[in-house]
Amino acid sequence: MRLTKAQRAENHDRIVRVAAKLFREKGVDGVGIDEIMVEASLTHGAFYGHFPSKTALIGEASAYAMDDSGLTRLEDDTPPGTRKSFPELARRYLSVEHRDDPGRGCAIAALAVDIGRQDDAMQALFAQNLEVRLGELAERLPGDRDAARHDAMLKYATMVGALVMARSAGKGALSEEVLDVVRERLEAEQAATESAVA
Template identity: 30%
Template sequence: MTRKSTAPSQRAAQKAATHERIVASASKLMRRGGLAAASVPRVMRGAGLTVGGFYAHFRSKRALDAEVLKATLVDVRATWFRGLEGSEGEAWLARAVRRYLSPAHRDGIAEGCPLPSTLSELTRADKATRTAVVEAFEAAVREIEARAPAHGAATSRERALATMALCVGGLTLARALRGHPVSDEILRACVRWAVPGSSR
């Protein structure tokens, strides 16, 4: 009796663990090379699995893209804002912006934000994938908006949107030009523009 009742739960746990391995493999590939780099064969090989097992977890490559981007962006947001609770207003914003636009984040592609690697592909992605990104983007914007004071004629939301654009755009350019002095200049310039008066 016990054996019968535990078998389904064990199978469910094994399937969940396998699913997590697939997502982790796809996330790593996606961060480094974008959606196209996270092909089904490469993802499954990275998870130590055969391609045939993919469809037991995802109905399509697009479903994988949507879930992995959503999970990865949730993880990035948690890491980005972790430990900043002791600050408010400009001080909070300065710490958040410096953390995102840091040389360490630029160079740590495998653990960093996937948006610089995937942005060009998102214009051609399906609705579910773009919706996952919109939801994650909005969540980050709301977090910034709640702490960033209005500046000049810009409302807190407008400032939050502009800050996200500077962060993601700045990191994208800095990664593309990595190895050249201008890459560091871009990081510094974006920080100073996002947080006037800030010093690195």
Template identity: 40%
Template sequence: MRYSKDHGQQTRRRIVENASYGLRENGADGLSVVDLMKLVDLTHGSFYAYFKSRDALVVEALALAMDRTVVHWLDLTEGLPAEKGFDAVVESYLSPRHRNNAARGCALPALAADIGRSGPEARRTFAGRLEKMIDVIARLIPRRSSTDARQAAAGAIATMVGSIVLARAAGDRQLSDALLKAGRQALRNQTASASAEASAVDQI
């Protein structure tokens, strides 16, 4: 059978795409090369025609997943005032839909712990994409210095990720929903307090 010139690239993209779903659902340590290739109906032996190692695939799949979260946040907030954009991200992230769909959700709650035990390339990729995510949220926190906005953004992401991790781990749906609600409320309180402080400064 003859293949088009870009068949190899298409197959490689398909492997990365499906690996990004599988890794988010099962964790970076939860899938072997055999499992990853089964996701795209390919044999274990063909894996090394596309990737030099399993770790190389994990890095690419991680980057793809995190990039898509950034794009999703940018789409959610397009045209919205900063504070409403922040609320839109929080509501989407700390929602039952996101909790219930790990495979297509944010990579942070699914993979952060595994990446912390991975090699330096995976950690560098993770850190670089995380910086971009912090940048997006920081732009949604008005009337703060760049340093303060980034610190608040990092805290907001940590709160969102922790809330989702706990909500997914909770065996009881009522408790899980309560954890999501608590996370949303904590972030609302944080932004309300920051807005009040900024208003007080403006009036001095």
């Protein structure tokens, strides 16, 4: 059943999108090719016409997830041309909605641990995308390039850690306390540095 190039590309993309979602939700080892292909409305046998191996898909899907995820596009309701400020980002990042929707959320929080168990090539690829995300955040922070970059690392680490901890603690009081406390601290800190700069 021959398809047009466009259809083939669309299928390829759909597999990647579905995988990016399922990997984030269930983990790289928690989903099989079969489940991904079913969700993509294809049979599992067709998989190897698109990818040489599951590992290859992990690479594509995690790169896609990094681009698709969290931060800038948690919800895509900002007018084009405008940028979310950091406090706005923190507010969304550390929300209960983000905690409960890993499949559409930040790829770092959802996949970094899994990627940490992959081989060097995969980690190098992930590091590249990580660099891009750090750059994006740094652009929204005050100070010279180095200071902003370092600040981005610290703030990203804090947000990722808080989200990961909140997700592990279920939906109890502790989970939301972590989210709230860290969000407030980040907001307060930001307000302080802004008034200092001004």
